[in-house]
Amino acid sequence: MEKRWIEHSDYDPQVVEQLETELNVSPVISKLLYKRGIFDFEEARKFFRPSIDHLHDPFLMKDMEKAIHRIEQAIRNREKILIYGDYDVDGTTSVSLVFSYFRKIHSLIDYYIPDRYKEGYGISTQGIDWAAEHGFSLIIALDCGIKSVDKVDYALEKNIDFIICDHHLPGDEIPRAAAVLDPKRVDCEYPYKELSGCGIGFKLAQAFSQKNNMPFEDLEQYLDLTVVSISSDIVPITGENRTLAFFGLKRLNENPCAGIKALIDLSSSREDITVTDIVFQIGPRINAAGRIDDAKHAVHLLISSTDELATEQGLIVNSKNTERKEVDSTITTEAMAMMENIPEMSSRRSTVLFSPKWHKGVIGIVASRLIEKYYRPTIVLTESNGMATGSARSVNGFDIHQAISSCSDLLEQFGGHKYAAGLTISLDNVDAFIERFEQVVSSTIEDCSLSQQIEIDEFIKLSDISPKLIRIIKQFAPFGPQNMKPVFASRNVWCKYDPQIVGNNHLKFSVQQSDGHTFECIGFGLGEHYQRIRKGIPFDMCYTIEENTWNGKTTIQLSVKDIK
Template structure:
């Protein structure tokens, strides 16, 4: 599928020129910084030199005082505390951080992760009943709970207090808990709004340490867990998240927890250096697989392991679950692709809605993402589970999936999510009605350009501008991720030197120059369709990121081609 090239609007020339003068950098670096809202020397210093001293005071978060006071009282009175969290990477890392910290000086502490299939997302009645039956008087809920108004009231009726640490958008009312920690609360003045659920957990232990005059290193030892949560939950890597990720990656790459060390040993990363991207594709899926295939408590047990032997056992179990998940994923994706390709009606639609009763609920979200990527249109994958039809939905850039589902709400039992991802349930007799209604809504509201994948380009430059000095400066923009993506450049009218080669599964390798520029090696994943054109020495345009290729100890700059046009 040909991508739409979208060049970002030009920055204010005065801001760019002022920054060039202040920092002594070139146009390219100054433009990239201004695009990231870095416009002064001081802002650039914070950006290029992250420091843990730049983290915000956790007591700026509304209700943090009440949360710490209640935790201190529970510890002082030897009450039993239950750390409760969601079953995804963010939830399990959050539980692992808070549980690991408090268990060092409080014995009456356990953790609880709801079963994805029996209990579903968020705080469950079953979880509260477990707490009541086992004598817990305080539940600290992480990465969930901001809308659990009735559940918190139910817990109170059983003599259980709640502290909620969530990062999702609140509803019109806030649960009547002892403390509700969520920077997205309209009445919360905390300066940074995009923390992960694990980030909220980190702020709780940071606050406890400050209140009790402890060494902050007791919190910093968990930064690798925080970084993995930020990367896996796809939250913006800006502001405080960028600082936490920067130092979390340092820890992951130099002195990881025994749980992560065991996972790293199972990964295919042979460079020894993990980036945000490596977490997303190698560490995160393994942690997530536990909750998808069996139970997410296995992931927590891995992450809180104290010995390498214990961690190795749990990592092997989690890796086995991930292999099962991959098999389900591969087989269901093949079946889904076949359903689309075998039907002209399915191919011509502007949406995809597919149902098969035996698809595994734990992977339908992954399958929905894969189909969205391939056909680039709003997608819903449905399966049968626990007596009803459950679905996972994904969208394309610019199209509001939640609004589209709202238009179908009379056909749904329940639904929830946001603009680009959602979950839903319905009765079986409504599947065909929903397929047609959803298609009608998408056809009426989606814009043609939304159905074409786009590549966002930071700047147009010439190949003469690329050298090792520029690359070293670009490296200082890391860690890359949402809202701080690796810069994408565009260059026009390049030609290959020598021959192009098709390598692996539909990839291209070639060397190019522009006019009398130096030659640059290129790798173009999935773009072998352009082989004949570029092989004939025709000129073409490219958009790409700049990276360093390390092959058998020899390093050279390489362009990672994102798209080709002519």
């Protein structure tokens, strides 16, 4: 699929020049900073030198005072507290963090994860009934609940209070909970709006510690869980998230909790673990527990008090991930065959597929796989509890949550983000939804959103690549949404020798430019370009700059993203 290269070259030359002078950096670095919203020395200092002091006062979040007051009341009155969370990585890390923190303070505490298949997403009636039957009078809901108006009312009828800690967009009505913590509330003036669910759980613990004069050092042990959630939930790595991720990675690499350590050992991750390693190695293993079986396995792992317990739970979680891979592969193959066998699919601007026999736990992954190949807004549906339930994934620049909202009269429920959402439909409405969704997408999506794009940070010469440039770029980490690893492009380069195909269709070659500078390159999955870049044929390429260590020797290697 042809990819579009987008270069954002709109910057203020005066500001860029000032950054260059004040920081003693190259124009390349000053432009990279400008594009990340860093315009002066002080902002650059905070960016390059993250500090725990950069975290905001948790009491700036609306209802935080109410939340802490209600928790203190529960502790004082010996009430039973239930920590309730979603079954994905963000939910299970949230529950693990808040449960681990408060069980050191209050013994009458337990946790609850809804069953993906029997209860579905978010707060369930079944969960509230379980809490009532077991004598809980306060539920702290994490990574869910902002739209659970009726469920919170139901709980109140049973004399159960809720504290909601969510980061999803609220609906028109805020639930009647004892406290509702969500920076996305229109009436919440908290300075940073993009925390993960676990991030809000961390702020709750921070507020309790602050109120009760407990040292911040007691909270540092939970930063590894926080960075796992930030990475896996694909929230922006900016502002407070970047600070939490920076110190979370430090904790994760130096002294992780027993559960995370077991996952690192099982995933054979490299020593210096990054956000990318979490996204592709650690997060999927945690997620697999809830996708294939019961997400409580993930919480058991993450709250393990000893290495022995963690290893035992880690093996269970890892086996679920192996099973998840097999199921995911089978369904993806079936879905792609379905795409090829429906003639009208080729002319559509959306993809909605339904099969009653597909595994509910992996349909979100399958939707992502379909986007990789066909690149258009995608929803994959299966049957669960007599309803059609689905996972939606979107493409660059298209708000799939808004598109689904436009079809709300056909839905039982829905929720999510701009780029990922979930929905439930009556089986009788599936066909009507498929047609309506296609109409909405066709009338609102821009052509540019229907082809993959690569955002180029800067066009440079190979001679611009130096140890100093690499050293400074490394300080841009942790990388993630809105702070991605810089992508550079160079024009009129050519292969010094004929390229090679290695591994699974990867392209390996040595590239040079007229000034004689030469670098080794690897293009993962780019074997299709083999004939186009034979020795001496000029081409343009975009890439990230990596350090490759082999047999104790570190060299610069360009990881090529595309060739034109």
